[in-house]
Amino acid sequence: MTDPKISVRNLYKIFGEEPQAALAHAKAGMDKAQLLDEHRHVLGLRDINVDMASGEITVIMGLSGSGKSTLIRHLNRLIDPTDGQVIVDGEDIMSYSDSALRGLRRKKMSMVFQKFALLPHRTVLENAGTPMIVDGAKRAEWEKEATRWLDRVGLEGQGPQYPHQLSGGMQQRVGIARALTSNSDIMLMDEAFSALDPLIRTDMQDLLIELQRELQKTVVFITHDLDEALKLADHLVILKDGEVVQQGEPQHILMNPNDPYIVDFISDINRARVLRARTVMTEGTDDPGGLSGEVDENATLEDVIAKADGDTRLSFRVTRNGTPVGTLPMTDVVKALVPTAASEDGMRQAS
Amino acid sequence: MATYDWIFDTLGLRGWCGGDGEGGGSAPMSMADLMAQSSGEAPETSLWDTPFPSMDALNDACASFPQSRELTRGLERGFLDIKDWLSYVLDPLTQPLSWALRNALDLFQTVPWWLMIPILGLIVLGISRSFKLMAFVVGSFALLAFIDYYDYAMQTLAIIFVCAVICVALGVPIGIAMSRSDRLQAGMIPVLDMLQTLPPFVYLIPLIFLFSVTEPKLYGIAIILYAIVPVIRLTNLGIRLVDKEVIEAADAFGMTKRQKLYGVQIPLALPNIMAGVNQTIMMSLAMVVIASLVSAPGLGVLVLRGIRNLELGVGLISGLGIVLLAVILDRSTKAALARVNAAQKH
Numbered sequence: 001m002t003d004p005k006i007s008v009r010n011l012y013k014i015f016g017e018e019p020q021a022a023l024a025h026a027k028a029g030m031d032k033a034q035l036l037d038e039h040r041h042v043l044g045l046r047d048i049n050v051d052m053a054s055g056e057i058t059v060i061m062g063l064s065g066s067g068k069s070t071l072i073r074h075l076n077r078l079i080d081p082t083d084g085q086v087i088v089d090g091e092d093i094m095s096y097s098d099s100a101l102r103g104l105r106r107k108k109m110s111m112v113f114q115k116f117a118l119l120p121h122r123t124v125l126e127n128a129g130t131p132m133i134v135d136g137a138k139r140a141e142w143e144k145e146a147t148r149w150l151d152r153v154g155l156e157g158q159g160p161q162y163p164h165q166l167s168g169g170m171q172q173r174v175g176i177a178r179a180l181t182s183n184s185d186i187m188l189m190d191e192a193f194s195a196l197d198p199l200i201r202t203d204m205q206d207l208l209i210e211l212q213r214e215l216q217k218t219v220v221f222i223t224h225d226l227d228e229a230l231k232l233a234d235h236l237v238i239l240k241d242g243e244v245v246q247q248g249e250p251q252h253i254l255m256n257p258n259d260p261y262i263v264d265f266i267s268d269i270n271r272a273r274v275l276r277a278r279t280v281m282t283e284g285t286d287d288p289g290g291l292s293g294e295v296d297e298n299a300t301l302e303d304v305i306a307k308a309d310g311d312t313r314l315s316f317r318v319t320r321n322g323t324p325v326g327t328l329p330m331t332d333v334v335k336a337l338v339p340t341a342a343s344e345d346g347m348r349q350a351s
Numbered sequence: 352m353a354t355y356d357w358i359f360d361t362l363g364l365r366g367w368c369g370g371d372g373e374g375g376g377s378a379p380m381s382m383a384d385l386m387a388q389s390s391g392e393a394p395e396t397s398l399w400d401t402p403f404p405s406m407d408a409l410n411d412a413c414a415s416f417p418q419s420r421e422l423t424r425g426l427e428r429g430f431l432d433i434k435d436w437l438s439y440v441l442d443p444l445t446q447p448l449s450w451a452l453r454n455a456l457d458l459f460q461t462v463p464w465w466l467m468i469p470i471l472g473l474i475v476l477g478i479s480r481s482f483k484l485m486a487f488v489v490g491s492f493a494l495l496a497f498i499d500y501y502d503y504a505m506q507t508l509a510i511i512f513v514c515a516v517i518c519v520a521l522g523v524p525i526g527i528a529m530s531r532s533d534r535l536q537a538g539m540i541p542v543l544d545m546l547q548t549l550p551p552f553v554y555l556i557p558l559i560f561l562f563s564v565t566e567p568k569l570y571g572i573a574i575i576l577y578a579i580v581p582v583i584r585l586t587n588l589g590i591r592l593v594d595k596e597v598i599e600a601a602d603a604f605g606m607t608k609r610q611k612l613y614g615v616q617i618p619l620a621l622p623n624i625m626a627g628v629n630q631t632i633m634m635s636l637a638m639v640v641i642a643s644l645v646s647a648p649g650l651g652v653l654v655l656r657g658i659r660n661l662e663l664g665v666g667l668i669s670g671l672g673i674v675l676l677a678v679i680l681d682r683s684t685k686a687a688l689a690r691v692n693a694a695q696k697h
Contacts, residue, residue: 076603078599078602078603101605102605102606102607103605104605105602105603105604105605106604106605109603110603110604111600111603111604113596113599113600114596115596117594117596117597117599117600118597118600119597119600119614119615119618119619120597120619121618121619121694130604131604131605134604134605134606134610135605162694178604182604188603
């Protein structure tokens, strides 16, 4: 694996009067509740180690209070950690001066916010041009870039409007155009689609996937919605109470949850829609005979079932870009739909 | 014998008090002492009538203990002692205020009415974009001019103009500084509370000591001190109320502090700041009437004349003139405020 674009190392964040004193307790293994009870400090993040690869979408998922928004704000130092490092392109940004930090925020990282955070007194065009205006670009320059990205996200001709004249979905498109105008490699998205209604959210997810295919940015996406996480993630990080519970390839996490918390989390999802052929298939190129067709490795199990017309006696060949990589019997498909056994003693039943 | 003799006796301070414990001595007598002396017997004290151990009561027991009137007198003396030094510092500092007030008064009165009234109308039109309001303002000034109150109204307007401009010029930066520092805010709020609740007449007393009554800055300072409070408060509040996420976005895109202040915080706080300016103007109008006691010209002088000579008509008409001015100023600034609000609703 090549060097990660962003690398978070042993990150701790403690909120309170004397975080350094509380840090020692946290490092000694005191848990969140105890730290709050005995020392009046809130443990925000504990020993976070995450690598975010260039050109991938890393999704950080967790319920509210799990520290995911705190974590993403460490990446551009909107929040300073109590201890640990954040390394971007090989440089520890904790050592940055104010002006170096501003440079990082202007050129390398842009951010999309849950409640859009557009400037209400500026037009859509000016909002989209904000990163370049901040950086001192000439009007002609930023107008061109901003118009280009507004067009790209589907807001042709909305430039002279004010944000409050647009719907929520359109406002967030402005938010995304604004992040793209900065021409940064890294996009931080803090629950960017959580405030939108479900249909528009799906549209926006598709837009993001489409943009990502085109632009290959390093995207860090925060969400509390597992379906959204599974749809977008190349790399999934699951946070609970400020700690990473499990991280890895989302399909892998689905098949091998290592914590009752995650089992509980994934027990509600439609597995047929998120699991893919490559996850369930038996690898190997030899032909066992009796195959009734081909499916792409990225086809969801739902697609496969539809293709088999519900007949469990069939088997399919799985292909990657047209070349065979494995076989997929329908019986395996059906087995994969049964939630992981551990979910029987998941947290919800236990509590 | 006075009620609290025992305090000084037990503390062994009788010697310091000057002997026998009887009131009097060099300090002036209280009324009770005087009564007692004239009737020739000590006042009877039951438990029911026990006086609070106030300064005067303690003075009864011990002549060396200061009476309460010493407190006010001490304050007065203290002020008189530093007065020369204070006016030595403050006089040159505040001189531009006198200059500005004199010039504004001159300007507002030398511009002929047929130029002034249309100009005011155009200004109102410019800030409110409302022809109705402009017509109302022009009509009101014409009415005031018709009953020969035009000059007085212009004087009042000139004073308010200068004082409001200075209030905004000082108040907005103070408000911004307060919004940035919690410690400064904690220190300023009691001061602002005091400025706002101290009866307006009280400002005038120390100012009369400090400055000559012929100087316009005397009433200028009184008006500014009284009227600056809302613009400071609302600037501070407005900037603190700016949406946290928008501030975060400004930071996330690498804005400098200055870019954030001028590009985000002030524009978003503008509705609140404008509300503060409106209040400041209304309060300077209230104070300009009171300041006529210390030679501020304008409609207030007529109100004062009405009170002094019991000229009911003069008092009433000038009072209504002030109401008219207040309505004009209030409606114009409110119209400007509404325009700012409309431009940036969320």
